[in-house]
Each structure stands twice: as structure tokens, then as C-alpha cells.
Amino acid sequence: MSNTFPAASGHRHNRYLLMRHGHSQANQQGLIIGSPERGLAGFGLSAIGREQLDGLLADWCWATPGRVLHSDFRRTTETAERIARHFGLWLETEPRLRERHFGAFEGEGDDRYAEVWARDADDPAHRHAGVEAVVDVAARMAGLVDDLEQRHAGETILLVSHGDPLQILLTALEGRELSRHRDRAPLAPASITVL
Template sequence: MSNPLPPIFDHWRNRYLLMRHGHSEANRQGLIVSAPEKGVSAYGLSAQGERQLAECVTQWRWPLPTRVVHSDFLRTTQTAQRVADAFGLEMTADVRLRERHFGELDGEADRYYPEVWAQDALSGEHCYRQVEALSSVAARLEAVIAEWEAAVANETLLIVSHGDPLQILLTALSGRPLTEHREQPALAPASITLIGARAMA
């Protein structure tokens, strides 16, 4: 599934394929897995996620990536690996692409997400139940993009992260208040959103 955005970032030196990981064991079990103590070594792709990635690489419809950068959680690492293997690319892990930390709700049922999102709509700085603030998530993901913009040019980078962080990033890049991140179209597992330079080979 693709989530096309208008190519409004023409001043950028690169383009970016923002990819949410495929359907995971956390998704299958309906759990919030946001702490690295759990997410780095467990809760990888589900069987459904593996099917999504197999279909994604065999029916690739986006520009070919030149680099793969990913969160070090197992579900994102496995997602990145499937694409990297398909195109013969090396991978770079970056902890700043990790899932938003959901504090006291880590390990709880995913039915608690709306409770956090309701707080998000009120403040980009809240730490309700020790959940990571929207401003913190936006800052670390924007820093990843900024560093690659400074380091390379005319490349297509696949950035593999998680649903909430990517929606927050897209909201920040659009110049909208972070409190509106849930107004972004939801990013489905294994979906890709293309942003960045428009006129590139």
C-alpha cells in the first residue's frame, strides 16, 4: 500500500521512502511493544507481515532505494532486511527511528492507544503515563533526515520505522502542529510514503 504525498520538498537533496514495518507479532497479539528491552529481540514480523513483505518486493512500484536505514527493533530490522536482500543493499540501524516509548503502557493491550492520542490532541509536550512526548519523537526522526541530507545527495533512502513516529514526522515536515498527527492518514503495515526531491533520476 502506498501513501503518496505531494512532492512539496523540492529543496531537499534526496528523496525518502518512509516505510512502516510489516504486520508484527505485537500487532497480531494486540500488544503495545515500545521498550527496546522487548522490541529489539522479540515481536518480529508475523506470518501476515512476511507475506506483505514478499508481495512488496516482488511488486515494487517505488523508486529503487540506494540505502536502507532502520529502527533496530526486530520487526523493523526484519522488514528492512527483506527489502535490502531484494535489492542487494546494506543496512544501517539507527536507534532514533525506534518506536515511540509508551511508558507505563508498554506491554499493555493496544486498546490504550486512543487514550494517549486523546492527550496528544491537547499537547505536544505531554508525558501522560510516562509516554514519550510528541516533540521528542519529532526531534529525533527529523534529526535522522537532516543528517542524511547533510551527508549525501541524489539518493533514495528507505527509512524503516513505526506507525506513530512516522505519522509524527510527516506532521512535523508538513509544518502542522504535532497535536494534529492523528489527522494524518493512518500508515498501514508495510506501507511506503515517498517524500523528498521531485526531479531525480
């Protein structure tokens, strides 16, 4: 399977703000929470995450979003709710923005990410221990952007997701080798990247 993803060609019809959720209880506890069974109902924002969002909204320096789409995990939902409430917007739940599923590593310490990422660097199609392959994450994330490009034009759309999926999306849209998604600086909690 190819180690690259076709780069987006030409001009986009919309502006996208890619946001990683605020600091979460999973971050605080140092746990991998990538399964819907645990992430939908638990592990919301930490007190640090709520403070991050208060500061972000007080100093907002990006275009005002007209739409907010978010992963249905609790930490991303709580992040998106605060943004939407601030701007008076409706929320749109989008499962394609979910966290990457980390298979057998679910619930383990976040030091185990390094093992997954080392395998990603060798083979972005690996599914070792039930981990969702980088190529599959890239396809679902880029597929969402493609769908939004078909349905909307001239909008600023905020996509609230998770660190790994967003880094994989950025790598895919740049047309870089998917095995190198960890080469870019990690996206900090509550950070926004303009696409």
C-alpha cells in the same frame, strides 16, 4: 512549548521512502511494544507481515533505494533485511527510527493508544505515564532527515520505522500542529510513503 515544528524549507537533496514495518507479532497480539527491552529481541514479523513483504517486493513500484536505514527493533530489522536482501544493499541501524516509547502502557492492549493520542491532541509535549512526548519524537525523526540531507545528495533512502513516529515525522515536516498527528490516515503495515 510550541505545538508546531518548523517545516522543512526548500528542496531536499535526497528522495526518502518512509516505510512502516510489516504486520508484526505485536500487531497480531494487539499489544503495545515500544520499549527496547521488549522490542529489540521480540515481536518480529508475523506470517501476514512476511506475506505482505513478499507481495510488496514482487510489485515494487517506487524508486530503487540505495540505502536502507532501520529502527533496531526486531519487526523493523526483519522488514529492512528483506528489502536489503532483495536489492543487494547493506543495512544501517538507526536508533532514532525506533518506536515511540509508551511508558506505563508498555505490554498493554493496543486499545490504550487512544488514551495517549487524546492527550497528544491536548498537549504534544505531555509525558503522562512516561510516554515519549510527540515533540521529542518529532525532533529525533526530523533530526535524522536533517543529518542525512547534510551527508548525502541525490540518493533514494529507505527509512524503515513504526506507525506513530512516521506519522509524527510527516506532520512535523509539513509544518502542521504536532497535536494533530493522528488527523492523517494511519499508515498501514508494510506501507511506503514517498517524502
